[in-house]
Amino acid sequence: MEKMERTVDENLAGARIDKAVSTLSEEWSRSQVQQWIKDGLVQVNGKPVKSNYKCSMNDVIEVKIPEPEALDVIPEEMELDIYFEDSDVLVVNKPKGMVVHPAPGHLTGTLVNGLMAHCRDLSGINGVLRPGIVHRIDKDTSGLLMVAKNDLAHESLVNQLVAKTVTRKYKAIVHGIIPHDHGTIDAPLGRDQKDRQSMAVVDNGKHAVTHFNVLERFRDFTLVECQLETGRTHQIRVHMKYIGYPLAGDPKYGPRKTLDLGGQALHAGVLGFEHPRTGQYLEFEAPLPAYFETLIEDLRNND
Numbered sequence: 001m002e003k004m005e006r007t008v009d010e011n012l013a014g015a016r017i018d019k020a021v022s023t024l025s026e027e028w029s030r031s032q033v034q035q036w037i038k039d040g041l042v043q044v045n046g047k048p049v050k051s052n053y054k055c056s057m058n059d060v061i062e063v064k065i066p067e068p069e070a071l072d073v074i075p076e077e078m079e080l081d082i083y084f085e086d087s088d089v090l091v092v093n094k095p096k097g098m099v100v101h102p103a104p105g106h107l108t109g110t111l112v113n114g115l116m117a118h119c120r121d122l123s124g125i126n127g128v129l130r131p132g133i134v135h136r137i138d139k140d141t142s143g144l145l146m147v148a149k150n151d152l153a154h155e156s157l158v159n160q161l162v163a164k165t166v167t168r169k170y171k172a173i174v175h176g177i178i179p180h181d182h183g184t185i186d187a188p189l190g191r192d193q194k195d196r197q198s199m200a201v202v203d204n205g206k207h208a209v210t211h212f213n214v215l216e217r218f219r220d221f222t223l224v225e226c227q228l229e230t231g232r233t234h235q236i237r238v239h240m241k242y243i244g245y246p247l248a249g250d251p252k253y254g255p256r257k258t259l260d261l262g263g264q265a266l267h268a269g270v271l272g273f274e275h276p277r278t279g280q281y282l283e284f285e286a287p288l289p290a291y292f293e294t295l296i297e298d299l300r301n302n303d
Contacts, residue, residue: 002151008059017044017053021063023206025158041066073102075117076109082118083284088153088277089146090119090132093286096142096263101133111145121149134158135231140249140263142289143170144271156276161231167272167283168228170236171215173265173295174245175255178222182213185239189232198252199234201242208232210239218299221248237264248295259295267292 004024006012012020021033021042033042040048041064044055055061081093094100094111101112115122115132122132132147134157146166148154160166190205192198209229216223222245226236237253240246246254249261259265272283288296 002065002155004063004065004155006061006063008055008057008061010057012055013057015055016051017042017049017055017061018051020055021061024061024063024162036063036066039066073112073116074108075120076113077117078114080111080114080118081286083144083286084282085119087121088149089157089275090115090149091144091146091271091282091284093144094137094142094268096140096289096291099139100136100145115147119149122147135161137268138234138237138264138266141170141266141268142286142292143266143268144284144286145268146271146273148276153276157273160273164229165274167270168231168268169270170226170228171267171269171288171292172224172226172236172240173248173292173299174222174224174240175220175248175258176222176245177217177220178212178214178224178245180214182211183243185210185212185243187239187242189235189238199232199238201238206230206232208235208239210236212240216296219302221299223296223299236266261291261295265292265295 006024008020018030018034018037022028022030034051036042037049037051042049043062044053044059082090083093084091092111099110102110112133132149134146134148134154137143137145146157148157186209187201188203188205189199189208190202192200207230211227211229212224214222214224228235237247237250241253247264247266248254248259250258250264267288269288270283270285272281274281
């Protein structure tokens with residue numbers, strides 16, 4: 001059974017243990033962590049605790065990650081746009097419209113199905129439906145993802161995400177003209193109380209920070225580059241809506257009248273991290289997809 005240990009610092013001191021543990025990996029949900037606590041898989045200073053335990057400075061948290069179920073994802077041959085691959089890590093450019101991993105009711109045609117056909121040696125930390133997946137991007141977001149091919153790589157990449165040392169830059173087209181050239185959005189994210197399928201800025205949400213730079217302004221839209229400091233679900237989409245500049249084409253968070261793009265204009269173009277085994281910093285850049293380039297040209301011409 002895989003184990004992960006953390007010593008409580010000032011950022012986690014005073015936090016409930018379930019919240020503290022869920023911040024250790026962006027892939028762990030609070031409900032999943034609470035189940036692990038019930039099962040005695042989370043200990044503080046060598047002893048099991050309840051979900052409402054509040055962490056103190058220098059507490060040692062140990063999480064025993066359950067063994068994944070037997071792998072039953074169906075491998076599917078598909079064209080994968082692979083930017084880098086060795087025995088530890090794979091970097092792939094996901095197209096718009098592709099789901100990253102299987103979910104109930106959506107078990108085929110995902111990136112994971114394609115990865116399983118390409119190489120069966122993917123890490124098992126996230127269980128049967130998400131082998132190798134360290135972080136995700138939404139179905140209609142295109143761009144770069146890092147995939148762990150073994151558990152050593154998986155834990156290293158997750159630790160880098162937690163430490164906020166992974167470079168993740170996205171390009172987006174948003175409604176409205178942003179007057180300032182750059183900014184930072186620091187607003188906690190959680191489930192929308194009115195719509196559990198959506199995320200929102202909420203007082204008791206998870207810490208979330210997005211930095212942005214304006215790249216180009218058009219008549220009614222702005223092209224921006226967003227850099228993630230954290231990686232919460234729908235973070236860029238919700239943060240840009242929160243400051244009044246929702247993403248073009250976004251069916252969930254955009255205005256009723258938006259561009260018909262089949263989903264939000266968002267591309268994960270730059271991804272950088274330290275190689276889990278060598279420690280070398282690697283950075284990759286994927287060009288904008290054709291529809292995104294065409295959209296930019298159309299907006300320029302409309303000016």
